[in-house]
Amino acid sequence: MKKYRVADAAAPFVQYDMIQQHTELPVYAEPRLQLLFGALKSSNYSKEQSELYNVVTALVQLGMDTHDLIDTETGQRTEEQMRSRQLKILAGDYFSARFYQLLAKAGEIELIGLLSKAVADVNRLKVSLYEKVQSATLSAEEYLSSRINLKSEMFKPFQRFFEEPLLSAWNELLHYVSRFEVFYEELKDSLAAGGYARSFAYWSLLGMTTTAEEKTLIKQNNYEHLLEKYNIHHVMLDKLHTAHEAIHRLLEHEHFTELKHELHSLMEEMALKVAKYSMKRVEAQ
Amino acid sequence: MKLLEIYAKMKGDINKIENELERVVSDEQPLLSEAALHLLKAGGKRIRPVFVLLGGKFGTYNLDDLKKVAVTLELIHMASLVHDDVIDDANTRRGQLTVKSKWDNRIAMYTGDYIHGQALTQIAQIKNPKVHEMLSKALVEMCIGEMEQIRYFFNTDQSIRNYLLRIRRKTALLLAISTQLGGIVAGCAPQQYNALYRYGYNVGMAFQIRDDLLDLYGTEKQIGKPPGSDIRQGNITLPVILALEDAQVREPLLAEIKRIHDEGDRADTSRAIEYIRNSEGSQLADELANRYIEKALAVLEHLPSNSARKHLVEIAHFVGKRNY
Structure with a gap:
């Protein structure tokens, strides 16, 4: 079929x-x-x-x-x-x-x-x-929580379509899948030329950098070395990995055998994405 | 009876709809609220709500239900105007800055989508499936009409039939279902709500033809935007199609349209307008608008003779003579 x-x-x-x-x-x-x-x-x-x-x-x-x-x-x-x-x-x-x-x-x-x-x-x-x-x-x-909310909002109304235990778990599952999507996009964009402008990387650096000179560099979108200095990609990859783990953990519920089966390919695709960026990280080091 | 007198007679219910429109688009998010109310406060004829209310007078008039339909249709119209101004890159509407101009394209897109979402939230409170079937079909057709309009931008070989099909989708359908849905929620029989549909449709066709004529004959103050906007944008309307059939002006008008196309946004359209005014195009377009009004009036003969029917007759006459 x-x-x-x-x-x-x-x-x-x-x-x-x-x-x-x-x-x-x-x-x-x-x-x-x-x-x-x-x-x-x-x-x-x-x-x-x-x-x-x-x-x-x-x-x-x-x-x-x-x-x-x-x-x-x-x-x-x-x-x-x-x-x-x-x-x-x-x-x-x-x-x-x-x-x-x-x-x-x-x-x-x-x-x-x-x-x-x-x-x-x-x-x-x-x-x-x-x-x-x-x-x-x-x-x-x-920035992060706004983006996650924006991704999950259209799917929240379906909560009422489910019975327990999915009824209680729906918003959390949705949150982590949306979170995963956000970090995957952020990682992808931050590696593309100019893609990090006004991104999670941008807002993170703006909050972390200490010198006036660094802040100026961020505003001029000229801060690739700062991403390295403040370990931003590592933080993002870690968050991507954590979101994947959280979904995995939620699906371990004894009543979610069928749901887990239905989401098998989604989980595999996510695992591949985590692996892809982990490899890139290793190569960069 | 003049149009203003009709509005005065319906003032109580129109005010309730006006208040409801304001309530529905007022939002806790201040910028969104300001942008959504910006267009609402700029006014407008509220022809769709008036059509809904008058349609409802042919059945059991229940203002609560009619109000939901009226508010929905006006909001759908408003949302499409906010988006249309981004499509047309228009700076003014109804003599005021457009949302995209006062803020920017992004705010205009979000505001339009927000208003549209609020509109459908309102209509979802009406449980009659027929209402949703008719309205959703009209919305799909409206979008297709807009896309077809773009397809034919600067196309000087298009037929009158093509133009009529486009304005049917773009304008007439929403007016047609305004009177029709009023009748449906008031529990009218199919024969009656179908007659109400045909009335709204014919008035809508005449309304758009008159609107296209006004773009060529009105002043900026009268029409709330610079005259000649349609032709500058590439929208070849009925008076232009008909003028192009007039051997006296065809060649110079074609050359002018080509020049306007080449020069873009800031092109002067005055000479093209002069050619169209000097052709038979405007008069023929005017005659066709009148034919639609006659059809609308003939349809009303199938409806019971009451005060609502008299008002619909007056509105049809007003649209037929509209010069502002």
């Missing part, structure tokens, strides 16, 4: 030639979506229901993630740059409309309300984070 993939299931609802022609979309929130799908399936929801809930959450999250790609440039843009921006906006709106249409067709009115409220909540968090980033009034821990 073909393995379920959210990208395949959502494809009919995201494809519109204008979108594909003019812009690139972000990736799906795979780890959280795999967690949700596994949790629904292990809670005796039918395959159809599990797929529907997963696809609509994927769509609404993808819509908001697409809107996150809108630039704030105000200068002259080329026609293609304008089209790309315009289609990102409309793609995000289109995915959101499709989420509503799918749930409306299925008569899932309560879930429309729950997920729509979560959309409003996510955007409230985004404005707060954006405001703090702009005014540079943010600690590394605040």
Whole structure:
């Protein structure tokens, strides 16, 4: 039997030639979506229901993630740059409309309300984070917890779909999967050229560095050597590893045998990611 | 009866909707609240809420339910305007700075998504599946309409049919379901709420055609944005399509459109507007808008004769003559 993939299931609802022609979309929130799908399936929801809930959450999250790609440039843009921006906006709106249409067709009115409220909540968090980033009034821990909350918010409403012990464990599982995703992205970005600007690394260094000269370097995005000096990559890798361990520990619960089975490939993918960055760390030393 | 008199007669219920709109978008996050209220306070005709209320008068008028539908539709409209201003890179709307201009694109995206989320949270309190089926379908079509508009930017070979399909999706559907959903939540029979749909649809088509004419004939003060914005952006509207069919102006107008395309945002559109005004395009577009108004009025004959029907007649006449 073909393995379920959210990208395949959502494809009919995201494809519109204008979108594909003019812009690139972000990736799906795979780890959280795999967690949700596994949790629904292990809670005796039918395959159809599990797929529907997963696809609509994927769509609404993808819509908001697409809107996150809108630039704030105000200068002259080329026609293609304008089209790309315009289609990102409309793609995000289109995915959101499709989420509503799918749930409306299925008569899932309560879930429309729950997920729509979560959309409003996510955007409230985004404005707060954006405001703090702009005014540079943010600690590394605040930045981290905001990013984790932003990732988990759309998935929290599903807690009420589960029974004990998953009911109690859902938010914690979601937190650690989101935390893992955040640190994986942060590590990836911090190794990409210029990717660490306004990242966890940036906010950490800003709180750690002591001299005025170092603070100036950070603001000029010229601080690769400071990442080494303050051991930032090691801290991030350690946090990635800890998040993976925490999920593993939670799944050891005696009633989660089936959930653990459902999440087997997710855990394997996470283990591979930890190993990948551990290797990079060893190579760097 | 003038439009203002209709609003005055419905003042009590419209005020309740206005208060509810303000309550729903006021947020504990100060910046988000300010940005969301910014557009709300700039005013607007609130035509969608008025349509919902009037549609509801043909059944059992329950303000609590109608208010939820009215607030939802106005918020969906507002959210789309906030995003549209990023799409169009517009600095002013209704004579005020746009959210993207007062803050930036990112805040505009978050504000639009927040308002949209609040809108659907409101409508989810209505449990009638038909409401959600109709509304969600209209939202999908609206997005497709916007994408199709971009596809045809600066395309001077497009047909009238193509334009009509686009404005149907972009504007008419949301107005059509405003009257229709009012009727549905008030428990009207399908024959009645379908007639309400057709009324809203035809008025919506006329409304958009008049809006496209106003972009060519209005002043910045009247329309709240610089005239000629559509053509500068590449949006080839009905008066332009019809003007291009006029042999007298076709070639110079094509050359002007090409120049505007090449020069971009700051291109002067006055000569193109002059060509269109001197063609038969504007008059023909005006006639087509009137035909839609006649259709809307004819549909009303299928509805019981009451004060709501009289108001809908007046609104149709107002849209037909709208010059601001």
